[in-house]
Each structure stands twice: as structure tokens, then as C-alpha cells.
Amino acid sequence: MRWSFRPTVLALVLVLVALLGVTMAQDDRLVIVRPSDAISLDPQRATTAPEVWVYNNIYETLVVLDENMEIQPGLATSWERIDEERMRFYLKEGVTFHDGTPFNADAVKFTLERVLNPESPARGASWLGPIVGAEVVDDYTVDIVTDGPLGPLLNHLSMVFVVGIVSPTAVEQYGDEFGRNPVGTGPFKFVEWQTNEYILLERNEAFHGDVPEIQEVEFRVVPEEGARMLSFIRGDADMLLRAAPAELPMIREDPSYKVYDTPGLRIVYIGLNFTQEPTGDPRIRQAIAHAIDVDSINAFVVEDAMEPAKGVLATGVFGYAETDVVERYAYDPERALELFAEAGYEQNAQGQLVDANGEPLRLVQWASVGRDLKDKEVSETVAAQLREIGVTIDYVQREWGAYLSALALEEVDYNMFTMGWVTVTGDADFGLYTNFHQGFGTNRAHYANPEVDALLNEARVNLDPEARLAAYAAAQQQIVEDVVWVPIYQTRETVVVQDWVEGYVPHPAEYYVRLATVTKQ
Amino acid sequence: MTTQPARSSWRNNRTLRRFLRNPAGVIGLTFLVVVVLAAIFAPYLAPFDPYQQHLPDRRAAPGGTYLLGADEFGRDILSRILYGARVALRTGVVSTLIGLVAGAFFGTIAGFIGGWIDDLIMRVMDVLLAFPYLLLAIAIVSALGPSEFNTQLAIAVWTLPSFARLIRGTVLSLREKEYVEAAGALGARSGGILLRHVVPNTFSPLLVYGAVFTARAIMLEAALSFLGLGAQPPIASWGNMISEGRNYLRLAPHIITMPGIALALTVLAVNLLADALRDAFDTRTNGV
Numbered sequence: 001m002r003w004s005f006r007p008t009v010l011a012l013v014l015v016l017v018a019l020l021g022v023t024m025a026q027d028d029r030l031v032i033v034r035p036s037d038a039i040s041l042d043p044q045r046a047t048t049a050p051e052v053w054v055y056n057n058i059y060e061t062l063v064v065l066d067e068n069m070e071i072q073p074g075l076a077t078s079w080e081r082i083d084e085e086r087m088r089f090y091l092k093e094g095v096t097f098h099d100g101t102p103f104n105a106d107a108v109k110f111t112l113e114r115v116l117n118p119e120s121p122a123r124g125a126s127w128l129g130p131i132v133g134a135e136v137v138d139d140y141t142v143d144i145v146t147d148g149p150l151g152p153l154l155n156h157l158s159m160v161f162v163v164g165i166v167s168p169t170a171v172e173q174y175g176d177e178f179g180r181n182p183v184g185t186g187p188f189k190f191v192e193w194q195t196n197e198y199i200l201l202e203r204n205e206a207f208h209g210d211v212p213e214i215q216e217v218e219f220r221v222v223p224e225e226g227a228r229m230l231s232f233i234r235g236d237a238d239m240l241l242r243a244a245p246a247e248l249p250m251i252r253e254d255p256s257y258k259v260y261d262t263p264g265l266r267i268v269y270i271g272l273n274f275t276q277e278p279t280g281d282p283r284i285r286q287a288i289a290h291a292i293d294v295d296s297i298n299a300f301v302v303e304d305a306m307e308p309a310k311g312v313l314a315t316g317v318f319g320y321a322e323t324d325v326v327e328r329y330a331y332d333p334e335r336a337l338e339l340f341a342e343a344g345y346e347q348n349a350q351g352q353l354v355d356a357n358g359e360p361l362r363l364v365q366w367a368s369v370g371r372d373l374k375d376k377e378v379s380e381t382v383a384a385q386l387r388e389i390g391v392t393i394d395y396v397q398r399e400w401g402a403y404l405s406a407l408a409l410e411e412v413d414y415n416m417f418t419m420g421w422v423t424v425t426g427d428a429d430f431g432l433y434t435n436f437h438q439g440f441g442t443n444r445a446h447y448a449n450p451e452v453d454a455l456l457n458e459a460r461v462n463l464d465p466e467a468r469l470a471a472y473a474a475a476q477q478q479i480v481e482d483v484v485w486v487p488i489y490q491t492r493e494t495v496v497v498q499d500w501v502e503g504y505v506p507h508p509a510e511y512y513v514r515l516a517t518v519t520k521q
Numbered sequence: 522m523t524t525q526p527a528r529s530s531w532r533n534n535r536t537l538r539r540f541l542r543n544p545a546g547v548i549g550l551t552f553l554v555v556v557v558l559a560a561i562f563a564p565y566l567a568p569f570d571p572y573q574q575h576l577p578d579r580r581a582a583p584g585g586t587y588l589l590g591a592d593e594f595g596r597d598i599l600s601r602i603l604y605g606a607r608v609a610l611r612t613g614v615v616s617t618l619i620g621l622v623a624g625a626f627f628g629t630i631a632g633f634i635g636g637w638i639d640d641l642i643m644r645v646m647d648v649l650l651a652f653p654y655l656l657l658a659i660a661i662v663s664a665l666g667p668s669e670f671n672t673q674l675a676i677a678v679w680t681l682p683s684f685a686r687l688i689r690g691t692v693l694s695l696r697e698k699e700y701v702e703a704a705g706a707l708g709a710r711s712g713g714i715l716l717r718h719v720v721p722n723t724f725s726p727l728l729v730y731g732a733v734f735t736a737r738a739i740m741l742e743a744a745l746s747f748l749g750l751g752a753q754p755p756i757a758s759w760g761n762m763i764s765e766g767r768n769y770l771r772l773a774p775h776i777i778t779m780p781g782i783a784l785a786l787t788v789l790a791v792n793l794l795a796d797a798l799r800d801a802f803d804t805r806t807n808g809v
Contacts, residue, residue, distance in 0.1 A: 388573075397753065
């Protein structure tokens with residue numbers, strides 16, 4: 001068979017050059033492996049970690065919550081309070097969006113209206129509380145107006161997943177497709193998105209701050225914990241989000257990796273439903289709290305990768321106050337049985353808890369899969385611990401997306417649910433008002449205590465930090481006494497990188513994977 | 522009528538002898554008997570409660586207190602495999618039985634009556650067969666909600682057309698046999714012919730097919746459980762155990778290996794048995 005020599009050599013050379021090109025490109029590309037893909041990159045529509053990890057590098061906010069939980073200038077260089085209901089922001093000049101649109105007071109007003117407009121699909125309006133809008137003073141001066149005073153105003157404005165400033169022209173141009181074509185002012189701009197595979201960003205050469213050294217960032221999806229660990233350890237990825245806790249000790253000892261660790265702002269808890277019997281009975285709730293062995297869950301299921309929770313707020317949040325939750329509900333199955341007995345449930349000959357008619361004590365437990373670290377395993381262990389003392393558990397487990405939509409239904413039948421809440425603003429308002437104020441959408445325990453409502457309202461409108469702290473402390477103790485949640489762990493934000501990655505600054509809020517300062521050696 | 526039992530016992534003996542000469546089949550059968558006994562007597566054989574967590578002993582290596590090791594919750598893997606055998610066999614047998622009975626029913630009707638009824642039934646079966654089986658099962662379970670019975674139902678729907686086609690073919694060929702024609706000529710009613718002369722002769726192919734599909738059903742159940750569409754946790758099913766062991770592949774490979782071996786051996790045993798049965802029953806190879 002005759003074949004031509006020259007074309008073959010040429011092809012080989014071409015392949016080699018192509019391969020070389022790929023490897024060279026890889027050196028400038030930071031690859032991050034993460035468990036789940038974003039739903040949308042529209043900061044006013046998609047608000048959970050898988051989205052924010054990506055787009056907090058695309059969008060910016062007026063003010064920024066830094067890694068020490070201090071408010072720093074962002075797109076606003078300075079601000080001053082005009083009166084109780086008005087704060088004036090002076091904007092950075094000469095900033096442009098990735099599509100060339102100039103950033104100015106109109107863009108701020110546009111973004112805020114996009115959030116607050118009841119017609120818009122934005123999700124964050126309720127999270128902004130009494131913020132009612134923005135008024136343009138001049139091109140680079142804007143007033144944020146509230147209905148009554150708002151204590152944590154600056155913290156609220158740091159939430160990139162609510163008020164990340166978007167390009168008005170791009171929003172108009174793409175409409176509903178904006179979430180697939182995000183345009184902000186941040187250090188990286190959007191390039192390409194292959195659903196459930198990767199999202200590619202490239203550096204913004206025109207960034208108004210320090211232009212990143214890294215050329216490109218690839219957020220790759222690897223859902224399986226085992227596969228994610230393997231792909232990182234093989235060296236396919238530079239950065240690993242959500243490492244397997246059981247493997248962390250080995251990784252920490254290995255000098256070829258660096259582990260960034262910082263106390264997080266998320267509490268993962270078992271919520272108890274007040275409107276679904278029998279968990280409406282405080283004795284039942286107390287008994288459940290005594291029957292759950294939080295310490296062994298933390299030691300053996302979470303593998304000490306997180307901190308045992310010390311309340312319904314993470315300790316780093318402004319407004320966190322010490323309560324007696326840990327001592328009050330120490331693991332004590334005997335005490336749990338006494339409380340169940342007081343509520344009318346005794347163990348029968350088979351060790352099952354039944355009421356006077358022989359009906360078993362039945363609790364419906366909902367468990368999420370794949371959102372919080374070891375969420376499924378935590379739920380399964382809680383179920384096993386309750387079963388051990390005779391509770392009949394109807395265990396329902398769902399993948400995260402299905403779980404979240406099921407929780408939002410009008411009719412829910414759960415007594416217990418596993419959930420996490422991250423107080424991203426670093427201010428108790430965002431952690432307490434949302435979860436414990438009567439009628440609030442994310443108050444999934446359907447908890448209603450007028451005393452707590454009054455305290456939370458007071459803390460929200462008061463501008464005096466000391467008075468706010470006092471109100472929050474009282475509210476937290478009351479919430480503990482009412483047993484709304486059984487807090488399991490407080491996150492520790494762990495990001496693992498290869499030893500050649502430098503300059504990463506970990507942030508307590510799990511959302512903020514900030515890549516502008518990262519370099520590859 | 523007097524020749525019937527004699528002929529039958531002669532056949533059974535030939536078949537039995539042919540079966541016993543096949544060592545693979547005997548090994549398969551022996552192993553299956555062991556699995557069935559293990560499943561039945563699981564509560565007496567299992568050293569631990571399969572649901573009892575021993576958190577401090579999580580991922581304990583095989584040997585010592587836990588013969589086959591402990592899983593990520595410190596539950597005894599041996600006990601869970603024994604209880605898992607119950608789920609596997611129950612699903613294998615129940616789903617195959619449902620599929621077999623329903624398939625035999627439709628197949629017999631189609632083959633014996635023929636005409637447009639035959640066309641209608643067999644086209645429906647063709648449609649079912651056209652679906653990739655895993656997709657079909659996933660679709661059915663997703664629609665009905667994951668539970669053990671729904672899984673069995675989904676698997677049964679998948680086995681149904683194969684049984685129907687098999688029986689229809691057998692019935693069609695039997696219909697032309699001399700003794701069937703003779704029975705008709707002697708004035709027997711078609712219902713009687715069907716029940717007395719046709720249906721009994723479909724038993725041997727059904728037995729072989731049933732054994733093969735039991736093995737496949739056990740595999741499919743494991744696959745569905747692996748995807749979270751089978752028995753729900755904490756029920757010990759082999760597919761669940763394999764699925765949960767995935768995350769500890771590097772750290773504690775025994776969590777995934779042990780139920781995997783149990784599954785592989787059981788399916789192998791059923792397949793060996795099915796092969797041996799086919800050889801023993803197969804009229805094409807017995808030289809008659």
C-alpha cells in the first residue's frame with residue numbers, strides 16, 4: 001500500500017503543535033472542580049452557592065464584605081447617611097461593564113428596580129427588607145432609600161446574589177437569556193457555558209482594579225464526591241470545592257496540596273415543623289432534641305470537618321449570642337423517653353413508642369441529598385437514632401433541586417427536615433428574620449412567636465448596634481427554648497488547592513470564592 | 522391417557538440426568554440454594570441488626586468484629602448483605618413471576634387465537650421491546666414513585682413482552698402438532714385443548730426463560746437502587762449498598778466490594794443454572 005510520507009509528517013507536527021498549544025493554554029487556566037452546576041448566572045434570579053461561586057467573579061456590589069467580615073468599598077468609594085431613611089453612595093468613576101456600557105448611578109438604580117419590581121422574576125426582594133429603591137443624584141452619586149431605618153443596610157447591599165450590579169443594556173438585549181449571557185463589571189468575564197460540564201470565564205483586561213494574572217477560569221462539574229477527589233488528586237484540577245471530609249486528614253498531611261480553612265457562616269440543622277402534629281407539641285420537640293446525638297454525628301459522620309453548632313446562627317455573624325442550646329438539649333435518650341411519655345407515648349413490648357390506643361409515634365422526615373456536606377448521611381443517622389428509641393420514621397429523601405421545590409409547596413407533611421442556612425450578609429437580620437419571623441417564606445418550621453417577631457422587628461429598624469445585639473440575644477434564647485431547630489454543625493469553609501496555586505483568600509461565606517488574586521506558579 | 526405419566530417421568534429423568542452431568546449448573550444451583558437459605562434465615566444468621574449504627578466503627582476493615590467490615594455508618598456489612606439477599610431474591614422472583622404470568626397469558630391468547638388479536642397484542646409488545654429497558658424502568662419508577670413494589674412492577678413490565686413472544690411462538694408451533702390436531706379431531710373444545718395439551722408444554726421454555734430473567738431482574742433492581750429508584754434507605758439492598766460505597770472507594774474499598782461480589786456471584790449462579798437448564802431441556806440438542 002502506498003502512502004505519502006510528507007502529509008503524515010505534516011499531520012504529526014500539526015498534532016504536536018496542537019497538543020503543545022493545549023498544554024500552554026492550560027498553564028494560564030485555573031480549573032476548579034465543584035459538585036453541581038449553576039442554574040442561571042443572573043444574580044437576581046439564582047441565589048445559591050453553585051451560582052454565586054461563579055458569578056461573584058463576574059459581578060460586583062456597591063460595598064463588599066471582606067474575609068474579616070468588615071464592609072469595604074466596592075463600586076462605591078464612600079458613603080454617608082443623609083437621614084434615617086436615606087444613605088448616599090459616591091460611585092467609582094471610569095468603570096465599564098464587560099459589554100462596554102458605562103457603570104453609573106443609572107445602572108445602580110436599574111439593578112435595584114430589577115430586584116424590587118414585583119413583576120420581575122427576581123428572587124431577592126424580600127431579602128432586602130425595607131429597602132424601597134434608589135434615587136439618582138448625579139451620574140456618580142446615588143441614594144439608597146428605605147422605608148424606615150434599616151440597621152444592616154450596608155450588609156444587605158453586599159449580597160452579590162441579590163444586588164450584584166448588572167449591565168442595563170445587556171439585560172435589555174438578552175431578556176430572559178441574561179442568565180446564560182451574564183455581563184457585570186467584575187475581574188472576570190463570561191465566555192462559554194456547557195450545561196453540567198463547565199463554565200469558562202476569561203480575565204477582564206479592562207478591570208478597574210488589579211487585572212488578574214490568570215487568563216482563564218474553568219468551573220468544571222464533577223458531581224460524585226469520589227470522582228471529584230480523584231480528578232483533583234490526578235492533577236486535572238487546580239482547586240477543589242467540597243472535599244470529601246473522610247479524606248481531608250490525608251490531604252492535609254500531603255505537602256502537594258494546600259488546605260484553606262476558615263469558620264463558615266452556615267448552620268446545618270434539623271428543622272421541626274410547628275404546624276404538623278405531633279411536632280406542634282413542645283415536649284415532642286424537646287424529646288427529639290434530646291434523642292439526637294449531635295456530638296457523634298459531628299465526630300463520625302461529618303468527620304470533624306465542621307464545627308459542632310453552638311446555636312441557630314454561626315458564631316462569626318454580627319448578632320450571634322451564646323445560648324444554652326448545647327447544655328439544654330444534651331444527648332440523653334432517657335430524658336427523651338420521659339418527655340415522650342409526658343406527651344403520651346410509651347414503649348410497647350417491641351420497644352416501639354405508641355400512644356394509649358397503640359398507634360405508633362410516627363414522624364415524617366425529609367432529607368436533602370447533595371446540598372450540604374453529608375446532608376443525607378446526617379439525616380440517615382438522625383433517623384436511626386430516633387428509631388433506636390422506638391420512633392417510627394417515614395423517611396423521604398430527595399435530590400436538592402426536587403427537595404427545594406417540594407419544601408416550597410403549600411401543603412407539606414414533614415415533621416422534620418434537614419436544611420442549611422448561610423447568613424451571607426454577616427448580620428443576624430439575614431439569619432433570623434428569614435427563618436424565624438412569622439410568615440416569612442423561608443420560615444420552613446412555620447414558627448410563630450409574637451415575642452420573637454417583636455424582637456426581630458426592633459433589631460431590624462434600630463440603628464444602634466448595642467440595642468440590636470441585645471434584641472438578637474433575647475430572640476436567640478427564646479428560639480432555643482422553643483426548639484425550632486436542632487442545630488447540627490456550623491460550616492468550616494474548606495478549599496483545597498494544588499501547591500502551585502498561590503494567593504487564594506478564603507472567605508467565611510461559602511458563596512464567595514474570589515479568584516482575582518489567585519496565581520499559578 | 523395411560524401413556525402420559527410414563528412419558529413424562531421418562532422425560533424428567535432424562536432431563537434430570539442431563540442437568541446433573543453439567544457441573545456448572547450444579548454449582549450454580551448449589552450457590553443459589555445457599556443464597557435462598559441465607560435470605561430466609563437472615564434474622565438468625567446475621568451477627569448484627571443490619572440497621573444498627575455503630576458510628577465509632579465506621580468503615581471498619583473486614584475481619585475482627587465485623588467479618589466483612591462495617592459501612593460508613595458502622596453497620597455490619599455481612600448482616601446487610603444477608604438482608605439484601607432478601608430484597609434481591611424477592612425482587613427477582615416477584616417481578617419475573619408477574620412478567621411471566623402476564624406474558625404467558627397474552628402470549629397464549631395471541632398464539633392460539635391469532636388474527637387481529639394476535640396482531641394487536643404483539644404490536645404492543647413490540648412497542649415495549651423497542652424501549653431501552655433501563656429507560657423504561659426509570660420512567661415507570663419515576664412516574665409511580667420509588668418503592669420496592671414499584672421497582673418490581675417496572676421490571677415486570679420489561680420482562681413481559683419477552684415472555685409473551687416466547688409463549689406465542691411455542692403455542693404457534695404446538696398448534697400444528699399431530700396430537701393437538703388429533704385432540705381437535707376427537708371433538709375436544711379449544712379451551713380444553715389449550716389447557717390440557719398446549720399450556721403444559723410451554724412449561725419447560727418458561728422455566729429456562731424465567732431463570733434467565735430472574736438473574737437480569739436482580740441486576741436491574743441493583744441498577745435502579747444504585748440510581749436511588751429502588752428500595753429506599755436505610756433498607757439494605759445490594760444496589761443501595763454499592764451506591765453508598767462509591768464515595769469511599771479510595772478510603773474503604775470493602776464497602777463497595779462486598780455487596781458487589783455478592784451481586785456478581787448471585788447473578789453468575791443464576792446464569793449458570795439457566796444455561797444448564799436450557800441444555801437439559803433443549804430438544805434441539807437431545808438428538809430426538
